[in-house]
Amino acid sequence: MENGVIGILGLGAMGRIIAKDLASSFEGNVVYLVRDPASVKSLAKRYCATVRYADVSKPETVARALKGINVVIHAVHHEFNLAVMKACLKAHCHYLDLGGLFHFTREQLKLHNAFKRKGLLAILGMGAAPGITNLLARYGSDFLDRVEDVEILVGMKDKSTYKQVSPLSAAYSLQTILEEFSWKPAVFKNKKMVFVEPLSGRVPYKFPDPVGMQKPQFTIHSEVATLPFTLAARNVSFRIAFDDDFVERVRILRSLGLTEDREVEVKGKKVNVREFLISFLKTLPKTIPRKIDQYEIIRVVVRGSKARKKKELRVDAHIHGKDETIDKDTGVPPSIVAQMILKKKIQEKGVFPPDLVVPPELFFKELARRKIFIFLNNKRVN
Amino acid sequence: MVKFDFVVLGATGDQGRICGKDLLKSGFSVLLCGRKKERIDDLLKFKRARFEFVNVRDVEKTARIIKKSGAKVVLNCVELRLNLEVMRACLLANAHYLDLGGLQEMTMQQYKLYGKFKKMRLLALLGCGSTPGIANVMARYAVDKLESVDHIDLGFAWDSNIKQFVIPYSIESIIYELTTPAVVLEKGKFRKSNACYYEGAEKIRGVGTQNMYCIVHSEVYTFHKYFKQKGLKSVHYTAGFPEHSHQAIKFLIDMGFGSKDKVSIKGCEVGILDFTREVLKRQKQPKNYQETENIWVKVAGRQNKMNKTIHMECLTTSLEGFEEAGSNINTGMTISIMGQFVLKGMVAEVGVTAPEACVPEEEFFEELARRKMVVYEDGRRIN
Numbered sequence: 001m002e003n004g005v006i007g008i009l010g011l012g013a014m015g016r017i018i019a020k021d022l023a024s025s026f027e028g029n030v031v032y033l034v035r036d037p038a039s040v041k042s043l044a045k046r047y048c049a050t051v052r053y054a055d056v057s058k059p060e061t062v063a064r065a066l067k068g069i070n071v072v073i074h075a076v077h078h079e080f081n082l083a084v085m086k087a088c089l090k091a092h093c094h095y096l097d098l099g100g101l102f103h104f105t106r107e108q109l110k111l112h113n114a115f116k117r118k119g120l121l122a123i124l125g126m127g128a129a130p131g132i133t134n135l136l137a138r139y140g141s142d143f144l145d146r147v148e149d150v151e152i153l154v155g156m157k158d159k160s161t162y163k164q165v166s167p168l169s170a171a172y173s174l175q176t177i178l179e180e181f182s183w184k185p186a187v188f189k190n191k192k193m194v195f196v197e198p199l200s201g202r203v204p205y206k207f208p209d210p211v212g213m214q215k216p217q218f219t220i221h222s223e224v225a226t227l228p229f230t231l232a233a234r235n236v237s238f239r240i241a242f243d244d245d246f247v248e249r250v251r252i253l254r255s256l257g258l259t260e261d262r263e264v265e266v267k268g269k270k271v272n273v274r275e276f277l278i279s280f281l282k283t284l285p286k287t288i289p290r291k292i293d294q295y296e297i298i299r300v301v302v303r304g305s306k307a308r309k310k311k312e313l314r315v316d317a318h319i320h321g322k323d324e325t326i327d328k329d330t331g332v333p334p335s336i337v338a339q340m341i342l343k344k345k346i347q348e349k350g351v352f353p354p355d356l357v358v359p360p361e362l363f364f365k366e367l368a369r370r371k372i373f374i375f376l377n378n379k380r381v382n
Numbered sequence: 383m384v385k386f387d388f389v390v391l392g393a394t395g396d397q398g399r400i401c402g403k404d405l406l407k408s409g410f411s412v413l414l415c416g417r418k419k420e421r422i423d424d425l426l427k428f429k430r431a432r433f434e435f436v437n438v439r440d441v442e443k444t445a446r447i448i449k450k451s452g453a454k455v456v457l458n459c460v461e462l463r464l465n466l467e468v469m470r471a472c473l474l475a476n477a478h479y480l481d482l483g484g485l486q487e488m489t490m491q492q493y494k495l496y497g498k499f500k501k502m503r504l505l506a507l508l509g510c511g512s513t514p515g516i517a518n519v520m521a522r523y524a525v526d527k528l529e530s531v532d533h534i535d536l537g538f539a540w541d542s543n544i545k546q547f548v549i550p551y552s553i554e555s556i557i558y559e560l561t562t563p564a565v566v567l568e569k570g571k572f573r574k575s576n577a578c579y580y581e582g583a584e585k586i587r588g589v590g591t592q593n594m595y596c597i598v599h600s601e602v603y604t605f606h607k608y609f610k611q612k613g614l615k616s617v618h619y620t621a622g623f624p625e626h627s628h629q630a631i632k633f634l635i636d637m638g639f640g641s642k643d644k645v646s647i648k649g650c651e652v653g654i655l656d657f658t659r660e661v662l663k664r665q666k667q668p669k670n671y672q673e674t675e676n677i678w679v680k681v682a683g684r685q686n687k688m689n690k691t692i693h694m695e696c697l698t699t700s701l702e703g704f705e706e707a708g709s710n711i712n713t714g715m716t717i718s719i720m721g722q723f724v725l726k727g728m729v730a731e732v733g734v735t736a737p738e739a740c741v742p743e744e745e746f747f748e749e750l751a752r753r754k755m756v757v758y759e760d761g762r763r764i765n
Binding site for chain 1: 546547629630633634636637638639643645646647648650652653654656657660661662664665
């Protein structure tokens with residue numbers, strides 16, 4: 001037990017990447033916390049992990065399952081973030097999650113004192129975006145005396161070949177994407193939080209090669225909830241690019257009312273429209289790759305001043321998914337940071353966004369070991 | 383129970399509500415039958431309207447309700463897949479039957495009840511909406527002006543002033559029409575072709591240039607039945623959807639939202655198409671939304687030993703008092719008009735038949751004009 005115990009709550013797509021990374025980099029024990037233990041039996045055997053039953057919709061099962069676990073990585077949907085955090089307080093367990101889509105994050109920060117009192121740490125949004133983005137912003141801002149703008153942009157080029165493509169193929173959780181496409185994105189503008197229309201801001205932007213020209217759009221994201229305050233920035237925005245066809249399809253779904261979070265009566269049964277849509281989309285043919293070749297660039301442009309001179313820094317994370325999907329950029333960071341907590345490289349107590357507690361250089365070094373490279377003004381730094 | 387002039391089945395659906403309202407505004411007493419009473423609160427304010435819960439799948443119970451109502455004419459506005467059940471209920475209740483159409487396949491099934499309706503001295507008038515319905519009467523009008531008929535092209539096209547998707551008519555019918563192989567009559571023989579195949583763009587009066595698609599429709603079958611003695615060899619049906627609407631419908635079909643399969647959600651099995659229908663039904667029209675629809679028939683034949691084509695059109699726009707219905711009034715109001723003709727004895731046929739065989743054209747066009755639906759013959763208004 002001297003290396004500690006890390007729990008992974010939820011073994012979906014992200015949970016499995018986290019499990020893989022922990023299996024190759026962590027010498028302590030790993031516990032999978034899942035609703036259906038049988039579903040991860042073979043994975044647990046392969047990675048020498050143990051399995052416990054936990055159902056996020058029943059918080060008491062989570063608190064029970066967390067017993068003896070030092071850090072839990074919560075990889076289930078963000079609507080359960082608060083409940084899992086409260087379970088961590090009960091079970092005395094440090095907490096990491098993959099993001100809270102702005103609104104959840106704001107609520108989660110209110111548990112700061114409760115975590116601090118218990119001597120626990122919760123890091124919110126420790127995936128790629130939020131997560132890597134926060135640390136790129138922090139890294140860039142450390143070169144400045146004063147931060148004016150933080151502009152986050154995410155773009156991807158997919159050169160993979162596929163055996164079969166889903167009619168609505170998405171890079172990450174469709175539920176999250178549908179929320180991102182439906183909720184009004186927050187943009188911090190002139191020191192004020194404003195909410196713009198979903199799908200707005202979709203103008204061409206040239207990323208470094210091989211990603212090239214993309215059309216990133218404003219999206220509701222956690223970074224905008226925290227960076228304006230942690231970096232004292234005047235303007236903060238988040239934009240992510242999706243391909244035109246995908247955007248058009250989601251746009252039609254929205255225009256037809258098929259993404260709404262409301263109930264309809266179908267033959268006497270009350271059905272939540274969005275929940276039905278997600279269940280329905282899961283029945284569609286899955287995307288089956290033949291050869292994966294994806295490239296993602298997460299760019300943070302930080303503008304401000306140094307010694308009274310205006311300065312602009314472009315801090316990029318490059319992720320090349322060759323025979324593995326680029327999703328590793330979301331699964332790898334919480335694995336790295338959970339291990340940092342156990343090794344006491346992070347000692348703060350309370351609830352924080354990553355940029356306030358995770359040491360960027362050390363984190364980037366770990367990313368490099370996983371072939372995620374960081375560039376400052378196009379020059380590699382890790 | 384009070385004696386009623388009409389029973390409207392499916393009265394809480396979109397077409398049933400238009401039909402019921404038109405009958406009530408014309409002063410008739412109507413038993414409005416359906417499943418969601420709350421959808422017709424406005425109609426139940428009419429003194430001569432009553433509601434009865436009816437599930438037409440229960441044929442005997444439906445027949446009992448029709449019989450008890452005392453109505454002699456039943457207007458069937460339920461989904462076309464239930465047409466046969468309603469016809470059987472009418473036979474049991476000794477009532478005349480009208481419906482909004484059954485596309486090709488159902489229509490052929492319905493004609494098999496011809497003998498039973500004839501024996502009971504009852505009329506079953508199939509396809510009494512806009513198309514089939516108005517189109518059939520216009521076809522009869524034109525056919526009668528020619529010595530012989532060679533081919534008929536017909537169809538519909540519509541558009542709206544605001545380019546926002548509003549479900550144009552029953553989603554079941556739309557999905558069926560767009561996914562079922564189209565049937566055309568060519569050289570006197572029925573031939574199947576690809577579902578909803580693109581036929582190019584055409585300029586349509588009142589609508590503008592529209593992309594046209596060949597789809598399955600019942601007129602191809604009934605025109606052959608009633609006009610073949612005039613030499614009719616070809617019938618071709620095309621539909622024009624505005625691009626924004628066609629894209630949305632095609633997307634729904636491609637994604638599988640028209641599937642009859644079920645999805646399991648929180649332990650419940652929910653039909654995909656049932657879900658789609660309920661969600662789309664709730665789509666509100668934008669403010670000041672207006673539609674225009676053109677139903678047309680081009681009848682080509684010979685007159686005075688010369689080739690001649692007669693181009694009939696019926697133009698419908700959104701009507702005050704029926705704003706929510708858009709151009710769909712041409713369907714719900716037509717079955718009301720034809721029902722009134724049957725009640726008044728203006729249609730005296732018995733057996734199973736179609737509007738082109740028995741509905742008096744001029745009186746019908748006059749009734750359309752009263753509802754601001756304009757009929758043109760070769761570009762000249764005639765009603």
